[in-house]
Every structure is written in C-alpha cells, then in structure tokens.
Amino acid sequence: MKMELRCITLFATPSIFPRYPISFLISSFYPHFPKRTNKPSIYTCSCFSIFQIGTTKSLENLPNSYNKSFMEYPIGKELSLEMYSEKISHYCKKGYVDKAMSCISEIQALGLCPNLFCYLCLIEGLGNVGRTLEVEMVFQEMLYLGLRPNIVVFNVMLRGFLRKGLYKLANRALRVMEDLGMCKNQETLEIFLDYYVSGRRLSDTWRIIGDMKRKGYQLNSFAYSRVIELYRDNGMWKKAMEIVGEISEMGVPMDRRIYNSIIDTFGKYGELDEALKVLVKMRREEIVPDIMTWNSLIKWHCKAGDHMKALDLFTEMQDQGLYPDPKIFIILISQLGNLGKWDLLRENFEKMKYRGHKKSGAVYAVLVDIYGQYGKFQGAEDCISALRAEGVQMSSNIYSVMANAYAQQGLCEETVKVLQVMEAEGIEPNLIMLNILINAFGIAGRHLEALSIYDHIIENGINPDIVTYTTLMKALIRAKKFTKVPELYQHMELAGCTPDRKAREMLQIALMHLQPI
Structure with missing residues (x-):
C-alpha cells in the first residue's frame, strides 16, 4: 500500500503538470477569446468523477457518426465485462475516446470493476489524441482500484508523454517503474530512442543504443532506421549510407522502415534519382510503399521545384489505393500556389473527388481556401465547421495541418483560434503545435509573443x-x-x-x- 501511495504522489505533484493551459497564454494576447472554465481537477481520485471531467463532451452534442456503435448487440442482452472491453478497444482505436469513457462509467454503474485491458486501451486512446492530463488521472484510478500496471501500460504512457515533449514526466514514470520492480524492455528503450532522434539529441541517442547493446538487444530495423535519420539530420548523409552497408553485413532484413529512411535521406540531400531507384528496388523485393514513402518522395520533389513529378507521384499514390495524408497537402498547395498554378490545384481536387476521397478532398479544399484562392470561408471556425459537415473527424493531425497553413501565412489570430478550438475539444497542444504557434508569431514579426510561447514550453516541463x-x-x-x-x-x-x-x-x-x- 505504501508503494502504491508513493506512485500516486509522483503523478500528482503539481510541478509536473502544466501551470497554465494554452488557452490562458492565448487569452493574455487576445483577451476577447473565452477561457476554459471547466478544467479537470488533477487531484480527482473518485472512481466516478475521473470520467466526468470538463473535457468530456455530451453524447447528444456529438456528430451522428460519433454515436454509431461499431458493434451491435441484441436488444435486451446485458453486456458483459468482456463485451465492454471489446467495445472500449474499438472506440479507442477509432479515436472515440469519450465514448470509451462512457463505457467505463457504465461498467462501474453496474457494480463491476474495469479490468487492466480496459485501462490500457483508454490510456493509449487518450495518449493518441494528446490528452495527457487524463492519462495521468486514469493511471491514478488504476492504482486506487488496486490494479498493478505492467510494462505494456508504462510503455503506452511513456510514448504519449514523449510525443508531447513531456520528458521530465516520462522520467518520473520510469522511476515509478523502478519502484514497482520493473525493468525497461526493448520497446521502452526504442521509445526513448525515437524521442532522442526526433529531438536531434546525439549523445542521448548513442547512450540508448549503448544500453540496448549492453542488455543484449540486437538492433532491429527500427533502431537502424532511426540511426540513419540521426546522421541525415546532422548533415552526415554519407555516414548514413555507410549504416546501410552495415545492416547488410549484420543480416538485418531490409524492410519498409529502413527503405523509407534511405529514400528520405537521398531526398533531403537532393539525390532524387537515387531516391526513385530505391523505390524501384522496394517494389522489386515486393515491399509495398506506404504513406510515409510517398510523402517523402512528393515532399522532396516539391522542394526541388519539380512539381510535375510531385503531382505524378501524388496521383500514383492514390492509384495504389492510399488516402492522401493532409500533411502533404500543405507542401503541394504552398509550392503550386507560389507558382500561380491554381488550375493544377483545382484539377487535383477534382481527381480526388472522382476517386471517392471525399473527406481528404474536403481537407484539401479548406487548405486551398486558407492559402487565399477560393475565399469561401471567413476564418478558422468556418473551416472547421465545413470539415465537420463533410464528416471529417477532427484530430490533432488535422488541427496541426490547419494551424500550420495559417502560420505559414503569418495569420496569428487564426492560428490561435485553431489551437483554442482544439483545446476545447479536449486535445492538449503538443510541442509540434506550440512550434507552429512560434512560427506564426515569427512570420508576423511578433517576436515577443514567440518568446512567450517558448517560456510557456519551458515553464510547463516540455523539452x-x-x-x-x-x-x-x-x-x-x-x-x-x-x-x-x-x-x-x-x-x-x-x-x-x-x-x-x-x-x-x-x-x-x-x-x-x-x-x-
């Protein structure tokens, strides 16, 4: 019991929670924006009240698609814990976290106790949509109910914390693991490896790789691909290519992940012909390119000024049955828009509609509007409403794409509105979103606000x-x-x-x- 209380204290320490939500920071710049008044209490430990916090939306106010169950049960049949667990898993995988939380409340109302699998799904679902405060509260709930978290739970939490840049909080979670007598496994180390490479932390990356070797973990394709990316991002692309030779010598199979890293490395350093040769080699070895492969090829051809080849690749990607990633829209639209190729953008939009990519087409149309061609929508709220009307489920990915589009135009107020709507939906702004906000203020020449965002990042324990x-x-x-x-x-x-x-x-x-x- 003493150990459990200590774990709860670690996660309830006020200093590790954001002192102010982003809405507080935004309202200091723009007083007319409403502040959130129904924030969750970080000390809540009641089994019922944790799942009734302010960020949970009323089911009546959700879109119709939100209320449709993924699994139909016979009327009058009482749902068992196993059936509830399956429902929660489905909802969390689809991003319907509030619906999953309602299932937890129903389980408790029936006098049952949610099992470890339910909590694992919920923690992962909340982490995926950036609601890390609720992740911590759900973890406390588990401990309160006497459920002992395993290494899988901790890895899911660590991935969510580091995705948001909460490095100190992730380290606190590691200490809780140690207190419970758990050791880091290979997945734990790979989670930190991914974070260090993304943050360009060279020395920390090599320390983690050293830890993996000392523990006897053989470097797999994930580790090697991240090492390639580390060299690439630090200007050592030839060294990155040497790693490819080492992979062959070690007998590690060349999979899609490694090929994607190689393609991205060639693309970044202007070796586009070599990147396309790698694509051909992938297909010859019957490795199917994924959305990351196509995004990389399209991005680097755009940045090299070969927009016609980029559009060909974009079309080829859709011919393969892949839905376009909204992140690549910004690159295509900004590059073609700067060249005045609005007719090509419109033609591209019609092709997407013809292929039945209605939702992707809606996002595309909104982004073109933001870049000033159509002038159909008045602002961020209109754009978001239009996407919802088309049945697009708003996620942190869609919000970040929209915010980035406004930021690149130097439209600070609209960037801020996107962030505020996102936070009102219960999605906490992560480091990527805060970087976008810094960029918006920087482009608009408002360096003091940009510095304030940086101070906010530091003060709230985000690295x-x-x-x-x-x-x-x-x-x-x-x-x-x-x-x-x-x-x-x-x-x-x-x-x-x-x-x-x-x-x-x-x-x-x-x-x-x-x-x-």
Whole structure:
C-alpha cells in the first residue's frame, strides 16, 4: 500500500503538470477569446468523477457518426465485462475516446470493476489524441482500484508523454517503474530512442543504443532506421549510407522502415534519382510503399521545384489505393500556389473527388481556401465547421495541418483560434503545435509573443526540440534581435540538442550582423 501511495504522489505533484493551459497564454494576447472554465481537477481520485471531467463532451452534442456503435448487440442482452472491453478497444482505436469513457462509467454503474485491458486501451486512446492530463488521472484510478500496471501500460504512457515533449514526466514514470520492480524492455528503450532522434539529441541517442547493446538487444530495423535519420539530420548523409552497408553485413532484413529512411535521406540531400531507384528496388523485393514513402518522395520533389513529378507521384499514390495524408497537402498547395498554378490545384481536387476521397478532398479544399484562392470561408471556425459537415473527424493531425497553413501565412489570430478550438475539444497542444504557434508569431514579426510561447514550453516541463530553437532563432533574426540568437543557441546546446545545418547558418547570420563594421 505504501508503494502504491508513493506512485500516486509522483503523478500528482503539481510541478509536473502544466501551470497554465494554452488557452490562458492565448487569452493574455487576445483577451476577447473565452477561457476554459471547466478544467479537470488533477487531484480527482473518485472512481466516478475521473470520467466526468470538463473535457468530456455530451453524447447528444456529438456528430451522428460519433454515436454509431461499431458493434451491435441484441436488444435486451446485458453486456458483459468482456463485451465492454471489446467495445472500449474499438472506440479507442477509432479515436472515440469519450465514448470509451462512457463505457467505463457504465461498467462501474453496474457494480463491476474495469479490468487492466480496459485501462490500457483508454490510456493509449487518450495518449493518441494528446490528452495527457487524463492519462495521468486514469493511471491514478488504476492504482486506487488496486490494479498493478505492467510494462505494456508504462510503455503506452511513456510514448504519449514523449510525443508531447513531456520528458521530465516520462522520467518520473520510469522511476515509478523502478519502484514497482520493473525493468525497461526493448520497446521502452526504442521509445526513448525515437524521442532522442526526433529531438536531434546525439549523445542521448548513442547512450540508448549503448544500453540496448549492453542488455543484449540486437538492433532491429527500427533502431537502424532511426540511426540513419540521426546522421541525415546532422548533415552526415554519407555516414548514413555507410549504416546501410552495415545492416547488410549484420543480416538485418531490409524492410519498409529502413527503405523509407534511405529514400528520405537521398531526398533531403537532393539525390532524387537515387531516391526513385530505391523505390524501384522496394517494389522489386515486393515491399509495398506506404504513406510515409510517398510523402517523402512528393515532399522532396516539391522542394526541388519539380512539381510535375510531385503531382505524378501524388496521383500514383492514390492509384495504389492510399488516402492522401493532409500533411502533404500543405507542401503541394504552398509550392503550386507560389507558382500561380491554381488550375493544377483545382484539377487535383477534382481527381480526388472522382476517386471517392471525399473527406481528404474536403481537407484539401479548406487548405486551398486558407492559402487565399477560393475565399469561401471567413476564418478558422468556418473551416472547421465545413470539415465537420463533410464528416471529417477532427484530430490533432488535422488541427496541426490547419494551424500550420495559417502560420505559414503569418495569420496569428487564426492560428490561435485553431489551437483554442482544439483545446476545447479536449486535445492538449503538443510541442509540434506550440512550434507552429512560434512560427506564426515569427512570420508576423511578433517576436515577443514567440518568446512567450517558448517560456510557456519551458515553464510547463516540455523539452524544446531542434525545431523549437531554429524557429525561434528565425523569429529573432526577422525582428533584428541578433544579440539574443547566440544566447538561444547556447541554451539549445546545454539542453542536449545537436545543432543542425539550419541552426548553424542562423547563428552565423546573427554573428555577422553583430560584428562591428
């Protein structure tokens, strides 16, 4: 019992929770925006009240598709715990977390106790939609009910925390694991490896790889692909290609993950012909390209100015039966829009509708509108309403794509509105969203607001990544605040982020302006 209480205390420490939600920060810039008044209590430990917090929406207010059950049961048949578990699993996989929470409440109302599988599904579902505060409360609920979490539960929590950049909270979870006598397994180490590579933390990445080797875990395709990406992002693409040779020597099978990393590496350094050769090799070995493969090829052809080849690849991807990723829309629309190729964008939209990609087409049309071609919608709220009317389920991915589109136009108010609507839906802004907000303020020349977002990130225990620092340095250079750039660069190095080529270039620009004439 003492051990359980200690675990609860670790996760209920006020210092590890965000002191202010993003809506508080936004309202300090824009007082006319309403604040959230029904925040959940982080100390709630009642079995029932945890699932009745303010972010849970009323089922009557949800779209029709939200209320349709994925599994029909005979009328009058009492649902068993097993049936409820299956329903919860289905809802969480589809992103209908509030519906899953309602099932938990129904289980408890029947006098039953949700099992470990129910909580695991719920924790994973909440983590996937960025509702990490509720993840912590559900974890406390488990402990309160006497359920002992296993390594699978901890790995799901760690992945959710690190996805949002909550590095300190993830480390606290590791300490709870140790207190419960659990050891990190290979998946745990791979979760941290993924986080360190994404954050360009070179020394931490090699430390994790060393830990994996010491524990006797053989590096698999996931680990090797992330090492390739690490070298790629630090400007050592030839070294990345040497890793490919090492993979062959070690007898590790070349799978889709590794091929995607190689394609992305070639693309980033302008070797587009080589990237296409890798695509051909993949198919020859009967490895089917996935959405990541196509996104990478389309992105780098766009950035190289070969927009016709990018559109060909976009069409080929759809011919393979894959739904377009909204993230790639921004690249296509911005590149073609800058060239004035609005007729091609419209033609592309008609092709998507013809293929039956109605929801993807709706997102595409909204993004084209944001970039100023159609002028159909008045603002962020109208765009979101239009997407919902088309049956698009709003997710953190869709919100981030919309926010990024507004940010690239320097439309700070609309970017903020997207974030506020997202938070009202119970989706907590993650580091990616906060980086987008920094970019919006930077493009608009409002460096003080950009710095405030950075302070908000630090104060709330979120670890900035290389994108945070480079975006903020770019904002400072735009505002001609050159003296702050070297200071920020030093903070980045002290935080363990390895500077990339872009960061080094911006430092040189700032130092050049600081030199006496």
